[in-house]
Protein backbone atom coordinates (compact mmCIF):
# COMPACT_ATOMS: atom_id res chain seq x y z
CA UNK A 1 0.00 0.00 0.00
CA UNK A 2 2.71 2.50 1.05
CA UNK A 3 6.27 1.79 0.06
CA UNK A 4 8.98 4.18 1.16
CA UNK A 5 12.51 3.85 -0.18
CA UNK A 6 15.64 5.81 0.64
CA UNK A 7 13.56 8.75 1.88
CA UNK A 8 15.59 11.71 3.16
CA UNK A 9 14.97 15.32 3.97
CA UNK A 10 17.80 17.76 4.56
CA UNK A 11 16.99 21.30 5.67
CA UNK A 12 19.47 23.97 4.76
CA UNK A 13 19.55 26.68 7.39
CA UNK A 14 21.73 29.77 7.36
CA UNK A 15 24.69 28.14 9.00
CA UNK A 16 24.12 24.40 8.84
CA UNK A 17 22.47 21.43 7.20
CA UNK A 18 19.94 19.46 9.28
CA UNK A 19 19.10 15.92 8.21
CA UNK A 20 15.58 15.61 9.62
CA UNK A 21 14.78 12.30 7.86
CA UNK A 22 17.67 10.04 7.03
CA UNK A 23 17.37 7.38 4.34
CA UNK A 24 14.15 5.64 5.50
CA UNK A 25 12.89 2.37 4.06
CA UNK A 26 9.43 1.31 5.17
CA UNK A 27 6.43 -0.68 4.00
CA UNK A 28 2.95 -0.07 5.37
CA UNK A 29 0.23 -2.57 4.51
CA UNK A 30 -3.32 -1.72 3.52
CA UNK A 31 -5.72 -1.49 6.45
CA UNK A 32 -2.91 -1.22 8.97
CA UNK A 33 -2.68 1.31 11.80
CA UNK A 34 1.00 2.19 11.69
CA UNK A 35 2.48 4.31 14.47
CA UNK A 36 5.74 6.23 14.45
CA UNK A 37 7.00 7.21 17.88
CA UNK A 38 9.94 9.38 18.83
CA UNK A 39 11.03 12.22 21.06
CA UNK A 40 10.94 15.84 20.02
CA UNK A 41 13.32 16.47 17.11
CA UNK A 42 13.40 12.81 16.01
CA UNK A 43 12.00 13.75 12.60
CA UNK A 44 8.41 12.51 12.94
CA UNK A 45 6.65 15.66 11.69
CA UNK A 46 8.96 15.92 8.72
CA UNK A 47 8.40 12.23 7.96
CA UNK A 48 4.60 12.47 7.95
CA UNK A 49 4.67 15.71 5.92
CA UNK A 50 6.77 13.92 3.30
CA UNK A 51 3.98 11.38 2.84
CA UNK A 52 1.60 13.94 1.34
CA UNK A 53 4.33 16.22 0.01
CA UNK A 54 3.74 19.06 2.46
CA UNK A 55 7.54 18.74 2.38
CA UNK A 56 9.50 17.91 -0.76
CA UNK A 57 11.99 15.09 -0.20
CA UNK A 58 15.70 15.61 -0.73
CA UNK A 59 15.96 12.00 -1.92
CA UNK A 60 13.94 8.82 -2.16
CA UNK A 61 10.41 7.77 -3.08
CA UNK A 62 6.99 7.47 -1.40
CA UNK A 63 4.77 5.16 -3.40
CA UNK A 64 1.13 5.14 -2.30
CA UNK A 65 -1.05 2.73 -4.28
CA UNK A 66 1.41 2.53 -7.18
CA UNK A 67 1.85 6.31 -7.40
CA UNK A 68 5.13 7.98 -6.45
CA UNK A 69 4.00 11.02 -4.48
CA UNK A 70 7.56 12.34 -4.41
CA UNK A 71 7.70 12.88 -8.18
CA UNK A 72 4.18 14.19 -8.94
CA UNK A 73 3.64 17.50 -10.74
CA UNK A 74 1.53 20.18 -9.03
CA UNK A 75 -1.80 19.29 -10.67
CA UNK A 76 -1.35 15.52 -10.20
CA UNK A 77 -0.38 16.17 -6.62
CA UNK A 78 -3.62 18.03 -5.94
CA UNK A 79 -5.56 14.99 -7.13
CA UNK A 80 -3.32 12.55 -5.26
CA UNK A 81 -3.87 14.50 -2.04
CA UNK A 82 -7.58 13.63 -2.21
CA UNK A 83 -6.47 10.08 -1.47
CA UNK A 84 -4.49 11.18 1.58
CA UNK A 85 -6.45 12.78 4.45
CA UNK A 86 -4.67 14.43 7.34
CA UNK A 87 -5.55 15.52 10.88
CA UNK A 88 -3.50 17.81 13.07
CA UNK A 89 -2.69 18.41 16.72
CA UNK A 90 -4.41 21.82 16.70
CA UNK A 91 -7.23 20.72 14.41
CA UNK A 92 -6.63 23.46 11.75
CA UNK A 93 -10.36 24.20 11.36
CA UNK A 94 -11.79 27.25 9.62
CA UNK A 95 -13.14 29.28 12.53
CA UNK A 96 -15.63 31.34 10.55
CA UNK A 97 -17.30 28.25 9.09
CA UNK A 98 -19.78 25.93 10.78
CA UNK A 99 -19.03 22.26 11.42
CA UNK A 100 -21.05 21.39 8.32
CA UNK A 101 -19.18 23.91 6.17
CA UNK A 102 -15.77 22.86 7.50
CA UNK A 103 -16.47 19.28 6.47
CA UNK A 104 -17.92 20.44 3.13
CA UNK A 105 -14.81 22.48 2.31
CA UNK A 106 -12.65 19.76 0.71
CA UNK A 107 -15.71 18.60 -1.26
CA UNK A 108 -16.19 22.12 -2.60
CA UNK A 109 -12.55 22.22 -3.63
CA UNK A 110 -12.97 18.86 -5.37
CA UNK A 111 -15.97 20.26 -7.29
CA UNK A 112 -18.65 18.00 -5.77
CA UNK A 113 -22.21 19.29 -6.43
CA UNK A 114 -24.11 20.81 -3.49
CA UNK A 115 -26.74 18.10 -3.10
CA UNK A 116 -24.21 15.30 -3.07
CA UNK A 117 -21.96 17.37 -0.82
CA UNK A 118 -24.67 17.92 1.78
CA UNK A 119 -25.51 14.25 1.80
CA UNK A 120 -21.87 13.26 2.26
CA UNK A 121 -21.42 15.81 5.06
CA UNK A 122 -24.43 14.39 6.90
CA UNK A 123 -23.01 10.86 6.62
CA UNK A 124 -19.66 12.07 7.95
CA UNK A 125 -21.21 13.98 10.85
CA UNK A 126 -23.00 10.78 11.81
CA UNK A 127 -19.84 8.67 11.40
CA UNK A 128 -17.78 10.82 13.79
CA UNK A 129 -20.54 11.11 16.39
CA UNK A 130 -21.45 14.79 15.92
CA UNK A 131 -25.12 14.41 14.96
CA UNK A 132 -27.01 17.64 15.69
CA UNK A 133 -23.87 19.82 15.80
CA UNK A 134 -23.66 20.64 12.08
CA UNK A 135 -24.58 24.31 12.57
CA UNK A 136 -22.21 24.91 15.51
CA UNK A 137 -19.02 26.90 15.09
CA UNK A 138 -15.64 25.42 16.13
CA UNK A 139 -15.42 27.88 19.04
CA UNK A 140 -18.55 26.27 20.50
CA UNK A 141 -17.01 22.79 20.54
CA UNK A 142 -14.79 20.92 23.00
CA UNK A 143 -11.29 19.80 21.91
CA UNK A 144 -12.49 16.27 21.26
CA UNK A 145 -15.41 17.52 19.16
CA UNK A 146 -13.07 19.76 17.17
CA UNK A 147 -10.89 16.77 16.38
CA UNK A 148 -14.00 14.85 15.28
CA UNK A 149 -14.67 17.66 12.79
CA UNK A 150 -11.01 17.37 11.69
CA UNK A 151 -11.47 13.64 11.15
CA UNK A 152 -14.74 14.07 9.22
CA UNK A 153 -13.12 16.71 7.01
CA UNK A 154 -10.11 14.48 6.38
CA UNK A 155 -12.43 11.63 5.33
CA UNK A 156 -14.64 13.77 3.07
CA UNK A 157 -13.04 12.71 -0.21
CA UNK A 158 -12.88 9.02 0.80
CA UNK A 159 -9.10 8.89 1.14
CA UNK A 160 -7.11 5.65 1.06
CA UNK A 161 -4.78 6.83 3.80
CA UNK A 162 -5.31 8.96 6.90
CA UNK A 163 -2.26 10.73 8.34
CA UNK A 164 -2.49 11.76 11.99
CA UNK A 165 0.00 14.35 13.21
CA UNK A 166 0.00 14.17 17.04
CA UNK A 167 -3.79 14.14 16.74
CA UNK A 168 -4.47 13.61 20.45
CA UNK A 169 -1.56 15.53 22.01
CA UNK A 170 -3.71 18.57 22.83
CA UNK A 171 -6.45 16.48 24.46
CA UNK A 172 -7.00 15.21 28.01
CA UNK A 173 -6.58 11.44 28.61
CA UNK A 174 -10.29 10.61 28.49
CA UNK A 175 -10.90 12.57 25.29
CA UNK A 176 -7.72 11.06 23.83
CA UNK A 177 -9.17 7.60 24.39
CA UNK A 178 -12.48 8.50 22.75
CA UNK A 179 -10.69 9.85 19.67
CA UNK A 180 -8.46 6.76 19.53
CA UNK A 181 -11.58 4.58 19.72
CA UNK A 182 -13.05 6.55 16.82
CA UNK A 183 -9.89 5.99 14.75
CA UNK A 184 -10.08 2.23 15.38
CA UNK A 185 -13.76 2.27 14.46
CA UNK A 186 -13.02 4.08 11.18
CA UNK A 187 -10.07 1.79 10.44
CA UNK A 188 -12.33 -1.24 10.82
CA UNK A 189 -15.43 0.14 9.09
CA UNK A 190 -13.61 1.62 6.09
CA UNK A 191 -10.50 -0.61 6.05
CA UNK A 192 -8.61 2.68 6.00
CA UNK A 193 -4.83 2.68 6.34
CA UNK A 194 -3.79 5.00 9.16
CA UNK A 195 -0.30 6.40 9.71
CA UNK A 196 0.16 8.32 12.93
CA UNK A 197 3.00 10.05 14.68
CA UNK A 198 3.11 10.51 18.43
CA UNK A 199 5.41 10.84 21.41
CA UNK A 200 3.00 8.87 23.62
CA UNK A 201 3.39 5.09 23.91
CA UNK A 202 -0.17 4.92 25.21
CA UNK A 203 -1.39 5.84 21.71
CA UNK A 204 0.75 3.11 20.14
CA UNK A 205 -0.34 0.54 22.70
CA UNK A 206 -4.01 1.32 22.37
CA UNK A 207 -4.54 1.37 18.61
CA UNK A 208 -1.50 0.51 16.50
CA UNK A 209 -0.74 -2.80 14.80
CA UNK A 210 2.80 -1.85 13.82
CA UNK A 211 5.23 0.59 15.35
CA UNK A 212 8.44 2.26 14.20
CA UNK A 213 10.69 4.08 16.66
CA UNK A 214 12.46 7.15 15.28
CA UNK A 215 15.63 8.72 16.60
CA UNK A 216 17.92 11.19 14.82
CA UNK A 217 15.94 10.94 11.57
CA UNK A 218 16.29 7.16 11.38
CA UNK A 219 14.01 4.25 12.24
CA UNK A 220 15.96 2.47 14.96
CA UNK A 221 13.44 -0.26 15.72
CA UNK A 222 10.30 -1.53 14.06
CA UNK A 223 7.80 -4.35 14.32
CA UNK A 224 4.54 -5.73 15.56
CA UNK A 225 3.46 -3.68 18.58
CA UNK A 226 3.30 -6.72 20.83
CA UNK A 227 6.81 -7.88 19.81
CA UNK A 228 8.27 -4.45 20.41
CA UNK A 229 6.61 -4.29 23.84
CA UNK A 230 7.89 -7.73 24.67
CA UNK A 231 11.43 -7.41 23.38
CA UNK A 232 12.40 -3.76 23.07
CA UNK A 233 15.95 -3.69 21.72
CA UNK A 234 17.01 -0.08 21.88
CA UNK A 235 17.31 2.12 24.94
CA UNK A 236 14.93 4.68 23.47
CA UNK A 237 12.31 1.97 22.87
CA UNK A 238 12.67 0.67 26.44
CA UNK A 239 12.00 4.17 27.72
CA UNK A 240 8.82 4.35 25.67
CA UNK A 241 7.68 0.92 26.86
CA UNK A 242 8.29 2.07 30.43
CA UNK A 243 5.87 4.95 29.81
CA UNK A 244 2.97 2.52 29.82
CA UNK A 245 4.36 -0.44 31.73
CA UNK A 246 5.53 1.43 34.82
CA UNK A 247 8.94 0.52 36.08
CA UNK A 248 9.06 -3.20 36.96
CA UNK A 249 12.21 -3.58 34.88
CA UNK A 250 13.99 -0.52 36.09
CA UNK A 251 17.26 -1.07 37.94
CA UNK A 252 16.14 0.18 41.32
CA UNK A 253 13.05 -1.89 41.43
CA UNK A 254 14.90 -5.07 40.40
CA UNK A 255 17.76 -4.46 42.82
CA UNK A 256 15.26 -3.97 45.59
CA UNK A 257 13.58 -7.25 44.76
CA UNK A 258 16.96 -9.03 44.73
CA UNK A 259 18.03 -7.46 48.05
CA UNK A 260 14.77 -8.28 49.75
CA UNK A 261 14.56 -11.88 48.59
CA UNK A 262 18.27 -12.78 48.55
CA UNK A 263 18.05 -16.50 49.10
CA UNK A 264 15.14 -17.25 46.81
CA UNK A 265 14.70 -17.72 43.11
CA UNK A 266 13.12 -14.79 41.35
CA UNK A 267 11.49 -15.52 38.03
CA UNK A 268 10.44 -12.98 35.47
CA UNK A 269 7.53 -14.21 33.40
CA UNK A 270 6.43 -12.68 30.12
CA UNK A 271 2.81 -13.36 29.28
CA UNK A 272 1.52 -12.73 25.79
CA UNK A 273 -1.96 -12.90 24.28
CA UNK A 274 -4.19 -15.67 25.54
CA UNK A 275 -1.86 -16.67 28.36
CA UNK A 276 -2.18 -13.36 30.03
CA UNK A 277 -3.83 -14.58 33.15
CA UNK A 278 -2.60 -16.13 36.27
CA UNK A 279 -3.85 -19.67 35.65
CA UNK A 280 -0.21 -20.70 35.25
CA UNK A 281 0.63 -19.61 38.78
CA UNK A 282 -2.14 -21.62 40.42
CA UNK A 283 -1.29 -24.54 38.16
CA UNK A 284 2.33 -24.45 39.36
CA UNK A 285 1.44 -24.24 43.02
CA UNK A 286 -0.83 -27.29 42.61
CA UNK A 287 1.71 -29.38 40.67
CA UNK A 288 4.93 -28.61 42.54
CA UNK A 289 6.05 -28.57 46.13
CA UNK A 290 7.04 -24.92 46.35
CA UNK A 291 5.73 -21.62 47.69
CA UNK A 292 4.91 -18.92 45.18
CA UNK A 293 4.81 -15.26 45.94
CA UNK A 294 3.88 -12.62 43.35
CA UNK A 295 6.19 -9.62 43.78
CA UNK A 296 5.48 -7.18 41.07
CA UNK A 297 3.84 -7.02 37.68
CA UNK A 298 1.65 -5.35 35.14
CA UNK A 299 -0.58 -6.59 32.37
CA UNK A 300 -1.75 -4.30 29.59
CA UNK A 301 -3.89 -4.54 26.46
CA UNK A 302 -2.65 -3.83 22.92
CA UNK A 303 -4.48 -4.09 19.59
CA UNK A 304 -2.74 -7.45 19.09
CA UNK A 305 -3.74 -8.88 22.48
CA UNK A 306 -2.62 -8.59 26.06
CA UNK A 307 0.94 -8.39 27.24
CA UNK A 308 2.44 -8.43 30.68
CA UNK A 309 5.41 -9.06 32.90
CA UNK A 310 5.22 -10.67 36.31
CA UNK A 311 7.99 -11.05 38.88
CA UNK A 312 7.45 -14.06 41.14
CA UNK A 313 9.48 -15.53 43.97
CA UNK A 314 9.73 -19.31 44.39
CA UNK A 315 10.90 -20.89 47.63
CA UNK A 316 11.61 -24.60 47.92
CA UNK A 317 14.17 -27.27 47.02
CA UNK A 318 16.48 -26.19 44.19
CA UNK A 319 15.66 -29.32 42.18
CA UNK A 320 11.94 -28.64 42.49
CA UNK A 321 12.44 -25.03 41.31
CA UNK A 322 14.35 -26.38 38.31
CA UNK A 323 11.36 -28.62 37.58
CA UNK A 324 9.09 -25.59 37.70
CA UNK A 325 11.31 -23.65 35.29
CA UNK A 326 11.32 -26.62 32.90
CA UNK A 327 7.55 -26.78 33.15
CA UNK A 328 7.11 -23.07 32.37
CA UNK A 329 9.49 -23.44 29.42
CA UNK A 330 7.13 -26.06 27.99
CA UNK A 331 4.34 -23.44 27.86
CA UNK A 332 4.20 -20.28 25.74
CA UNK A 333 5.07 -18.10 28.72
CA UNK A 334 8.66 -16.83 28.55
CA UNK A 335 10.73 -17.18 31.68
CA UNK A 336 13.95 -15.60 32.95
CA UNK A 337 15.56 -16.89 36.16
CA UNK A 338 17.03 -14.30 38.55
CA UNK A 339 16.83 -11.56 35.92
CA UNK A 340 19.64 -9.05 36.08
CA UNK A 341 18.98 -5.37 36.52
Ligand SMILES: Nc1ncnc2c1ncn2[C@@H]1O[C@H](COP(=O)(O)OP(=O)(O)OP(=O)(O)O)[C@@H](O)[C@H]1O
Nearest residue numbers: 011013018020038039040041042043044045046047
Ligand atom coordinates in the same frame (compact mmCIF):
# COMPACT_ATOMS: atom_id res chain seq x y z
N1 LIG B 1 11.77 23.91 8.18
C1 LIG B 1 12.86 23.51 8.86
N2 LIG B 1 14.06 24.13 8.72
C2 LIG B 1 15.16 23.71 9.37
N3 LIG B 1 15.17 22.65 10.21
C3 LIG B 1 14.01 22.00 10.40
C4 LIG B 1 12.81 22.38 9.75
N4 LIG B 1 11.82 21.53 10.14
C5 LIG B 1 12.39 20.66 11.00
N5 LIG B 1 13.70 20.94 11.16
C6 LIG B 1 14.68 20.19 12.01
O1 LIG B 1 14.58 18.82 11.68
C7 LIG B 1 14.67 18.00 12.84
C8 LIG B 1 13.44 17.12 12.97
O2 LIG B 1 12.30 17.93 13.23
P1 LIG B 1 10.81 17.38 13.28
O3 LIG B 1 9.90 18.55 13.58
O4 LIG B 1 10.54 16.58 12.08
O5 LIG B 1 10.89 16.41 14.55
P2 LIG B 1 9.70 15.83 15.44
O6 LIG B 1 10.12 14.47 15.84
O7 LIG B 1 8.43 15.98 14.72
O8 LIG B 1 9.74 16.78 16.70
P3 LIG B 1 8.53 17.66 17.30
O9 LIG B 1 7.56 16.69 17.86
O10 LIG B 1 9.20 18.51 18.33
O11 LIG B 1 8.00 18.46 16.12
C9 LIG B 1 14.87 18.96 14.00
O12 LIG B 1 16.23 19.07 14.27
C10 LIG B 1 14.33 20.27 13.47
O13 LIG B 1 14.96 21.37 14.09
